Amino acid sequence: MTPDLILFLALALLAVATAVAMLASRSAVYSALFLVLNLVTVAILYLLLNAAFIAMVQVTVYAGAIMVLFLFVIMLLGSQQAAVGPDLPWQRTVSLVLGAALVALMGYVLLAGSRGTLLTATALLEGFGSPQSVGRVLFSEYMVPFEAVSTLLLAAMVGAIVLTRDERTEGR
């Protein structure tokens, strides 16, 4: 039990716990907040895994912008209690069984055999995962996809506006 492993296990436990709590919460607002916690936990893991830039993006974009959007919609719709009538038959049971099977399968594959490469900080290149290094790759090798993503975001923006537009108030 190295300190690294203890730290990892603690963070992993926190992440799983917040995820479960998100699923289990009756209120959508709680769910959203637990998700924020989860995202932040994962951001810390990113940081520990030498992905400082992504960790920052995670916190600002995910935990910040996206989750604010979620909360905003939850507040807008005002329907935290969505369930009406009985659930689909067998849905919950089958889902849980299949989920367990999935975890079991993946866990067996990942943990029964080799442990994979030991992630050692010493072997890393200088500045790996820094905004500098990520930015250099992003704006050289992945220039075209980057621009495509910007177009995608524009399209999403237009789409969101078109979808939520109220036609009855049109033209006023």
Place this chain on the structure above:
Amino acid sequence: MQFSEAAVNGWFGLVPLIIAFPVAGLLVNLVLGRRLGERFTGFVASAAVALAFGVAVLQGLALLEHPEGARVLVADWITIGELSVPWAIQVDTLSVTMMLMVTGVSTLIHIYAAGYMHDDVRFQGDPGRYTRFFIFFNLFVAAMMILISGDSFLTLFVGWEGVGLCSYLLIGFWYEKGKDGIGNALAGKKAFVANRIGDFGFLIAMFLAYTNFHSLTFETVFEHAEAAGPEAGLAVTLITLFLLLGATGKSAQIPLFVWLPDAMAGPTPVSALIHAATMVTAGVYMITRTHVLFHLAPVSSSVVALVGAATAFFAATIAVGQFDIKKVLAYSTISQLGFMVAAVGMGAHVAGMFHLVTHAFFKALLFLGSGSVILGVEHGHHAATHGHGDAHGGHFDPQDMRNMGGMGTRMKATFTVYLIGALALAGIPPLAGFFSKDEILLEAQHTNLPVYVLLTAAAFLTAFYMGRQVFMVFFGKPRSTAAAHAKENPPLIVLPLVALAALSLLGGALNLPGLHTLGHWLEHTLGAEKAPEFSWLVAGVSTALALAAITLAWRIYGRRPLAENQPDPIAAPLGGLFQALNQKWWVDEFYEWLVLRRYVRLSAWLAHQVDTIFWHNWFHDSVLAAGFRRGTRWLAEGFDLPVIDGASAALARWVTDIGGGLRRMQSGYVRNYAVYVLAGVVLMLSFFLVRSLS
């Protein structure tokens, strides 16, 4: 025959033109004739044949240089297995003789027809058929050239059938005319059917020749037949007898001669060209062409001689009792063909060919002359009845000699040439007929006495009926208004007659006794034939008999000419015999009774018993229809419904059931679909895991 390269490349190479010219003529007329009018049509048709005559003359000149002739290959025609029939043209003295005669006479008759048909189509009331006539005429010449020039049985047969077709077409040229409006068509049919019986014989002969000698080319067949020797005797006899059957059909010999008199239904130039001068001699030519086989079959040869002689006599007797000017000539033609057939049967091919050629001259002359007379009478008839309001009212036969009389003064030119033709036919020296007939009689006297007797009797009758005809037609007083108004025809019609008359006068020079020009000429093809020495006895007897017959005819018909509506003077003394002659010995009726009625009865019986009752009522209804119904019912109920329908119904049911089951999966709930996706993921992962573990 040796192929002579130089000869083939020389004049002989032109010989296909002899077929090509008439074909070209008929094609031009077919396309343009109707548009460019009668003058053009007549000119093209005559010119085409005249050019063919020119080619024939060139061939004759070339043969003087190379008497061995040549075989000119036109095309590879049939090659099936070991059967190979090229279309080759045989140029030798025999075929060129025929070519010269046919194209020469054809040219004259074409020119004559150009004038004759001009009037004929108007009398018959359909001027549009002028062009058609010349198309048929040129087609005939082309077919005749194929017949003559063929070097194999099959090519000869093509021409043989071709001329038969043209004969049929031209006999029925006025197909809507004649007795009951169908008589001409029936005459054409009769000719065709009688010829078919002959063709059947020819075909059988051809098959026999092929099975026995493995070839259809004359030369090869002859070589094989000669090489086979006595072993092939039976086969050769059969072949020759069947060839004789073919010849009796085409050359109108007993028993198939009945079609020729009826064939006079065709326009007169047709009678002259096809049914007197050329086509009907094809049988004689064919026997001459296959003389090698007939030499090998003495039995057949004597049968041929007897058939010819019997026909010669039999037809001559009938000719005595006829009143139709063309019917007399038709029976005369049959009789003269009998002379030729008898000659070739006795092996006197040169004599046969000689008579063939001279006969073509004077018989064409006589027919054309009779046509001239008929046309004159038609003119007279029209002139006489014009203004009476019934131009065609009442029955008037312009061909009946009883309606004529005194034509000699009205149609002087026609009379003169007709007289020459008649004397030539009667065998009065020194006209052509005398020499050729005399040679046949001479041969008969040497080899076959019964034939000699028959032929001499026929010669006597020939002179008598020709005298009778001439006296009835040209002497005395007109016995009808039409005859009284008859007038001479234009030069276009008369000039060919003059040419033919000249040929009839001088044709005997072809083969004068002692010189034997034609004999030496044909020697190259037929081999040396020892012609009997000229006999004053034979010549004297035949001449005396001919003169006696003419005198007799004068005493009966000339001294006291027939008056209007007077019966034939010989009818009374001969009594029933004349009736028999006039009714052609009832041969047609006999055939009708012997063959036709039985055939009709057999057909009716077959139609009723076999076809209606057996085939239709029993076999069709009880066997075919019922069996078919039973079979289809079994197929429908035993196979279609359970197997085919069942299979498709089951397939449809499965699809419905499976679809119904799957339908429940389409719940519309997106979470259900997600479960399916997850289940798929789990399954796939399990699969890969299990695979990697095993």
Place this chain on the structure above:
Amino acid sequence: MNIPTNYVVALSAVLFTLGVVGVLIRRNAIIAFMSVELMLNAANLAFIAFARAQQQVSGHVFVFFVIAVAAAEVAVGLALIVTIFKAKHSIDVDQVSSLKG
């Protein structure tokens, strides 16, 4: 931090499965949507882990793209939810079943 890559990937697998289960069992469209975000997040974690194991910055770039696409997706997705809510006055995903066969 010195831990085996597999551990990190296993955590990612667990988070992913939790996301899947969330999508399957929650009827609230917004929570189902958040579960999808959880799945994306789990995938990102695996990316980061492999990027470090392979020493490839490309993994980080991909995570960046995923986050950008997620942002677009959330914008459109939430707009859709709003539209559906306007039409049905509910955000229960089971209410949207017009594709039922």
